[in-house]
Amino acid sequence: MSAEAVGRHMPTVITLDDLTAMMAADEHHRYEISPEGVLSVMPPAGYTHAIIATRLMGWLLAAGIPADRVAQAVGLRIPGVTGGVGGRIPDLVVWSKPQAESVWLPVADVLLAVEIISPGSAAMDTAAKPAEYAGAGIPQYWTIDQDPGQTVTMYRLDGTRYQAGATMPLAWVLNTAPGEHGLD
Template sequence: MSAATVGAEMPAQVTLDDLAAMAAADENHRYELSPEGVLSVMPPADPDHALLVTRIFAWFLTNGYGPEQVVVDCGIDVGGGRVPDLSVWADGRPPRRARSSYAGVDGLLLAVEVVSKGSEVADRVTKKDEYAKAGIPRYWIVERDAGNTVHRLTLDVQAAGYVNSDDTQPLAWLLTTTPDVG
């Protein structure tokens, strides 16, 4: 199918329902939609990215967080549709559908993004701003540098944005600690 054909079949304005339908029809890509209506299409995670997410997921589970609290690739409604690599939810408040198949942010304690080539600006700036506006209390950005540096940010409601809550640490160090996001 040509780009012209795809473009001709695209709706004038993509909704969360459209986004969900595209994601359901194509398991080879991740689809996200900004609150302003900008559609992003990304390839699936590479093995290194997937391993980083799995290590963080296992760390939460082995430290007492339940499987309904720690979720991988759950779409969330932040005015658009975003899919953090990992999300952590309050005990007894797992993700629930809001609009379309995307979860609302009620009960969402933490969104984690592992920076990938091509998503650097989205992960470090765009999603950071969107998640702050949506009121998500914590946002972690995991770099793909030699130490897999983790920037742990906490929402400052008065500043209307995130601030560093702790010193930035390598993932290997973080995984030796006990998670505290609640």
């Protein structure tokens, strides 16, 4: 299908309901939208990406974080500074308490959002999303590179911006307790 054919059927303004319908109709892509209305279309995660997310989730669960406070690839409502609402799908989210069933969850109780950087998402994961997550008040943001060490960079919210903290291989993180990183 051509871009012209797709564009002809695209709504003028895309809502979170539109994104939900797009994802239901297309299991081969992940759709997100910035609070300003910029649509992003990404291919599904690859094997290495999925294994990193699974290892991190297993670590959290084994450390006693309740399963209803951790989720992979769940939608978050990201409020914008101009009143718009975006929808982002972090690779992993940790909440301070269980959430109500919804496609797009609020960010109020999010303790940590994690993005595993894929070749096509590096700019989004290191520039756009950190700014949006910080603006939404998410206290911690981690990125994980798919390099040989699977390098984790941990950011903490300092006012309205993230400050880079520790950077270490994922294997090292998995040998610590989540409480050491503020995830109790």
